[in-house]
Amino acid sequence: MSAKPSIVKGTRDFLPLTMVKRNYIFSTIKNVFEKFGFLPIETPSMEKTETLMGKYGEEGDRLIFRVLNSGDTLKKADTKAFEEENLVRFANSLSEKALRYDLTVPFARYVVQNQNELSFPFKRFQIQPVWRADRPQKGRYREFYQCDADVVGSDSLIYEIELxxxxxxxxxxxxxxxxxxxxxNRKILSGIAEVCGESEKLVPITVAIDKLDKIGKEGVVKELVERGISQEAITKIDPLFDLSGNNDEKIKQLEAYLAESEVGLKGIDELKFVLNRIKSLGLDKAKLELEVTLARGLNYYTGAIFEVAANNVKIGSICGGGRYDDLTALFGLKDMSGVGISFGADRIYDVMTELDLFPTELMAATQYLFINFGEKEQDACLNLAKQIRDKNVSCEVYPEAKSMKKQMKYANDRGFPYVILIGDNEMNNDSITLKNMVSGDQDTMSTSEFINQL
Known part of the structure; x- marks a missing residue:
């Protein structure tokens, strides 16, 4: 007996109703991106391993899915490195390609490779899947979509405001x-490390404090110790865990704390500009909150850092992003500042499902189902179906003259709002009977009247 088919953990099949909801999310995001002047691009699912490695920090590198070399290229594996227990070199000899970890680093490679064909500032959006060798859990998948918007070629803070x-x-x-x-702002974090006398340990400090909401203050302190941060530095960091008040009050506390740090004060100035401009412009539903322990753990951020959370659902962040002044320099193109954000479509889907936010009309992807009474009636249905589709309205003809019970069950299962019946009486009178599947009401009208009201 053959084994029951299954899929890889952390991946999913999507049924049609799920896809309708996902496409609703994608189209909403895409429409807003386009409204702000962003242009669509796509990059390959696979990148060269050297393109991705070393761009996401130590933890990120461990989560990159490598693609094993195939055919004769496997013969080139560095077996000597394996014998010498140099596993990194050995792994690199086995794999020259990897699935993309995010869309930002491939985008930086794209900009460098296509710089002569682009106009700067270049605003792009990209909606594609990414892969991470993470432990699957609620809201965390190994294959998931990101919806990114980025601007490169300008260091203007107007783009932070737009994002x-x-x-x-x-x-x-x-x-x-x-x-x-x-x-x-990453500059504030650099200032904190400077004030603590641990400038050279900025990355381990930011990786640790970024976990505050997950492991708590005690957990962060423990990790700082494990990462070699001195007790004196930890004592100086401690007041930041309890920073309170509104954004203006937090800014004042930070200005006092970072008074001796030039880079830290520059980060505060950038934050003040963005916060004050947003305050004057206003937001619809969002709350904008300064969070000094927010670091996001990615090495390429150099300025503003963003993270978005739904307050009434325990699922982690649903969006994120930041400024990355030096990212394209990794591929040989210097002085190309960039800033971008990413929507986690899968987590947004889970949040909307939990809160029941999807519009009910999405469930009815197709508007009309024609009941099939036989060959003669079927021809009439096909003729009318063409007229309906010419009006850009969706419809479907049931393929066989099965029992009415079976056809109506199909209509209910698929969620059709309306069923159209064309029998002998309707054919003789050039009319249709329209059944509302929600209310159960039926109405007979001429075919021309029905077409005109579409």
Whole structure:
């Protein structure tokens, strides 16, 4: 007996109704991106391993899915490296390709490779799947979609303001009414490390404090110790865990804390500009909150950092992003500042499902089902179906003259709002009978009257 088929953990099949809902999310995001002047691009699912490695920090590198070399290229594996227990070199000799971890690093490679064909500032959006070798759990998948918007070629803070507005507009249009956009600045984190006398350990500090909401203060302190941060530095960091008040009050506390750090004060100035401009412009549903422990753990961020969470659902962040002044320099193109955001479509889907936010009309992807009474009636249905589709309205003809009970069950299972019946009487009178599947009401009208009201 053959084994029951299954899929890889952390991946999913999507049934038609699920796809309708997912496409609703994608189209909402896409429409807002386009409204702000972003242009669509796509990049390959696979990148060269060297393109991806070393761009996401130590933890990120471990989650990159490598693609095993095939055919004769496997013969080139560095077996000597294996014998010498140099597993990194051995792994690199086995795999020259990897599935993309996110859309940002491939985008940086894209910009460098196509720089002569692009006009800067270049605003792009990209909606494609990414892969991470993570432990599957609620809201965390190994294959999932990201919906990114990025601008490269300008260091203007106007783009931080636009991206915050995009967060607000997209999530508001999707029906979320209680969500928080958290904001910080990597320069502030650099200033904190400088004030603590641990400038050279910025990355381990940011990786640790970024976990505050997951492992708590004690867990962060423990990790800082494990990462070699001195007790004196930890003592200086401690007040930041309890920073309170509104954004203006937090800014004042940070200005005092970072008074001796030039880079830290520059980060505060950038934050003040963005916060003050957003305050004057206003947001629809979002709350904008300064969170000094927000770090996002990715090495390429250099300025603003964003993270968005739905306040009434325990699922982690649903969006994120930040500024990355030096990313394209990794591929040989310097002085190309960039800033971008990413919507986690899968987590947004889970949030909307839990909160029952999908419009009920989405369930009816097709509007009309023709009941099939026989060959003669079927021809009439096909003729009318063409006229309906010419009006850009969706419809379907049941393929066989099965029992009425079976055809109506199909209509209910598929969620058709209306069923059209064309029998002998309707054919003789050039009419149809229209049944409302929600109310159960039936109405007979001429074919021309029906077509005109579409």
């Amino acid at each position: 915050i507005q995009i967060f607000d507009e997209v999530l508001s249009k999707l029906g979320l009414t209680d969500f928080t956009i958290k904001i910080n």
